[in-house]
Amino acid sequence: GQNIDQPTEMTATEGAIVQINCTYQTSGFNGLFWYQQHAGEAPTFLSYNVLDGLEEKGRFSSFLSRSKGYSYLLLKELQMKDSASYLCAVKTDSWGKLQFGAGTQVVVTP
Amino acid sequence: EPEVTQTPSHQVTQMGQEVILRCVPISNHLYFYWYRQILGQKVEFLVSFYNNEISEKSEIFDDQFSVERPDGSNFTLKIRSTKLEDSAMYFCASSSDGRAGANVLTFGAGSRLTVL
Numbered sequence: 146g147q148n149i150d151q152p153t154e155m156t157a158t159e160g161a162i163v164q165i166n167c168t169y170q171t172s173g174f175n176g177l178f179w180y181q182q183h184a185g186e187a188p189t190f191l192s193y194n195v196l197d198g199l200e201e202k203g204r205f206s207s208f209l210s211r212s213k214g215y216s217y218l219l220l221k222e223l224q225m226k227d228s229a230s231y232l233c234a235v236k237t238d239s240w241g242k243l244q245f246g247a248g249t250q251v252v253v254t255p
Numbered sequence: 256e257p258e259v260t261q262t263p264s265h266q267v268t269q270m271g272q273e274v275i276l277r278c279v280p281i282s283n284h285l286y287f288y289w290y291r292q293i294l295g296q297k298v299e300f301l302v303s304f305y306n307n308e309i310s311e312k313s314e315i316f317d318d319q320f321s322v323e324r325p326d327g328s329n330f331t332l333k334i335r336s337t338k339l340e341d342s343a344m345y346f347c348a349s350s351s352d353g354r355a356g357a358n359v360l361t362f363g364a365g366s367r368l369t370v371l
Binding site: 185186187188189190193195232234238240241242243244245246247248 | 259286288290296297298299300303305310311346348350357358359360361362363364365
C-alpha cells in the first residue's frame with residue numbers, strides 16, 4: 146500500500162526555524178512535492194524534489210533522500226502568516242496523480 | 256497570476272440529489288484533476304483527465320461520479336446520487352504537462368459540498 150507519514154502538529158516561535166519531516170513508502174516515485182494549505186483554502190505549491198539533495202527557495206528549503214524514503218521541509222525566519230498546514234505529496238506515476246500525507250499543522254506563536 | 260476558478264464555493268444538497276461542480280482550469284493547461292478532502296482528513300485523488308478522456312481514477316471514483324469537459328474552458332465533476340459520505344471539499348486542479356517531472360498542480364479554492 147501507500148504510506149506517507151508526517152507529524153500532526155508543530156509549534157514554533159516567530160523568527161525561529163522549523164523542520165517538517167515526511168517519510169514515504171509508495172509503489173512508485175516520480176517526485177515529492179510540498180504544498181501549503183491555510184484553513185479552508187486551496188493547497189499552494191511550495192517546492193519539488195526528484196533528485197537527492199537540498200532545494201532552496203528563499204525562506205523555504207526542501208530535502209530529499211530517495212534511498213531512505215525521506216524528505217523534510219525547512220521553514221526559516223518564521224512569520225505569523227506561515228501558520229498553516231504543510232502537505233507532503235508523492236507523485237507515484239508518470240501522470241499528475243499525487244498521494245498526499247495527512248499534513249502537518251504548524252502554529253507560529255509571537 | 257493565472258488561477259483555477261471553481262463554482263459554487265459552497266453547495267448544500269439532499270441525499271440522492273445530483274450535483275455538478277464546475278471548474279475553469281488555467282487556459283493553457285492540458286491536464287485536469289479532481290481531488291477531495293473530507294473535513295479533518297487528507298487530500299485524496301479522484302480522477303485525472305487529458306485529451307478529453309479519463310487518464311486515471313481512484314477507487315473512490317465509482318459509477319456515481321463522472322467528469323466532462325463540455326467546452327474549451329469548463330471542466331465539471333458530476334455526482335449522480337449524493338450520499339452523506341460525499342460531504343467534502345472538492346478541489347479542481349490543472350497542470351501544463353502531466354508527464355513532466357516537475358508537474359506542478361495548481362489548485363482551485365475548492366467547492367464545499369454538504370449532503371444532508
